Amino acid sequence: MSVREEFDDWAASGRDRGMEERHWHTAKHALARLPVESGDTVLDLGCGSGYAGRALRDTKGAGRIYGLDGSPEMARNAAGYTDDPNVGYLVGDFDELPFEDDSIDHIWSMEAFYYAADPHHTLEEIARVLRPGGTFYCAVNYYEENVHSHEWQEFIAIEMTRWDRQQYREAFRDAGLAVAEQDNIPDREITIPSEAEFPTEDWDTRADMVERYREFGTLLTVGVAP
Numbered sequence: 001m002s003v004r005e006e007f008d009d010w011a012a013s014g015r016d017r018g019m020e021e022r023h024w025h026t027a028k029h030a031l032a033r034l035p036v037e038s039g040d041t042v043l044d045l046g047c048g049s050g051y052a053g054r055a056l057r058d059t060k061g062a063g064r065i066y067g068l069d070g071s072p073e074m075a076r077n078a079a080g081y082t083d084d085p086n087v088g089y090l091v092g093d094f095d096e097l098p099f100e101d102d103s104i105d106h107i108w109s110m111e112a113f114y115y116a117a118d119p120h121h122t123l124e125e126i127a128r129v130l131r132p133g134g135t136f137y138c139a140v141n142y143y144e145e146n147v148h149s150h151e152w153q154e155f156i157a158i159e160m161t162r163w164d165r166q167q168y169r170e171a172f173r174d175a176g177l178a179v180a181e182q183d184n185i186p187d188r189e190i191t192i193p194s195e196a197e198f199p200t201e202d203w204d205t206r207a208d209m210v211e212r213y214r215e216f217g218t219l220l221t222v223g224v225a226p
Contacts, residue, residue, distance in 0.1 A: 006158050007048075007071035016049040016077050019111070024051065026185040026218035027110050030139050031055055033222075039063035040105035043129070045094065046070070046112020050078030053087055056108075066099075068092045070115070094122045099129040106130075110139045110218075114161045123175035123223075130225035136177060138168070138221045139185075146219070148212040168221045177223030186217040 010016060031052060036042060038061040044053040047067030056062040067089040069075045075089040092098050094116040107126055116122040126136050142149045144164035153160055163171065169179045190213050195206045203209045 002158070004070050004072070006156065007069070007074050010071070010074070012073055016074055020049045020051040023110050025187045025189040027052060027139065028055070029185050030110075030137060030218065030220050031059075031108070034060070034106055034108065034137055035135060036060040036062050036106055041103070042066070043068060043097075043099070043104045043107045045107055045109040045126075046115065047078055047089065048074055048110075048112070050081055050087070050089060052108050052110060054082055054084070057084060057087060064088075066090065066104075068097070070094070095125065097125045097129050101128055102131045104129045104131065105134050107134070107136045108139075109137070111141060113138050114140055114142050114163075115158055116161065119161050119163075120171055120174065123171055123177065126223075127176045127225055132225055134225045135180070136172075136223040136225075138223070139218050141216075141218050143168075143219045146212070146216040148208060148216065165219065165221075168219070172221060172223040175223075177225060180222045180224045182219070182221045184215070184217050185220055186215065187213040 036056055040062050041064045042053065042056055042062045044050065044065065044067040047053060047069050050067045053065035053067050057065055063086065065087040067078055069091060070093065072091045075091050078089045095118050107130060113119065130136065142152055142160060142162060144162055165182060169182060172179050192206065192209050198206045
């Protein structure tokens with residue numbers, strides 16, 4: 001199954017809104033860090049429901065927002081969630097971004113980068129379209145140190161790239177992006193039941209659930225274009 005087919009199914013079943021709700025716990029903290037200024041152009045790479053771009057318009061006064069997704073149904077749903085003329089959605093490939101060189105101020109990607117067929121080339125494309133000093137905020141929950149995410153590949157037909165923290169830093173630098181920061185953003189909003197309620201359907205122990213959400217959370221790597 002292709003990325004398009006997988007996420008067309010997700011969009012058709014309404015899972016895009018569920019993704020938005022889950023991701024927002026940590027995404028909002030990462031989005032608050034973006035150095036977006038009034039009028040800046042922002043690309044939301046793997047935009048899903050488009051929640052990140054809409055938030056950047058509302059909270060930071062971003063100028064033009066482009067949401068790109070490999071799924072036509074995701075892009076169609078996202079377009080239906082806003083009537084803002086400065087927010088637009090398009091279907092595209094991570095390996096060939098449909099933008100001119102030095103045309104984007106900031107790029108955001110949440111839980112999407114690891115679906116890239118060639119992540120190293122995707123980073124080169126990101127470096128190409130970013131303006132000098134532009135930033136790439138890459139947020140992922142599926143990464144090597146988060147041992148609780150490893151099983152996710154079993155439940156999705158698309159091959160995913162699972163890098164560790166160092167591999168992200170090295171790949172960013174190889175593509176010409178300086179690594180400005182890298183840290184973990186914990187999910188402090190998800191409810192963790194008391195010890196007496198474990199094991200649950202999804203977790204063997206409370207300690208595992210605490211580690212997954214409160215310690216590992218979302219890995220954020222920030223690159224800056226020269």
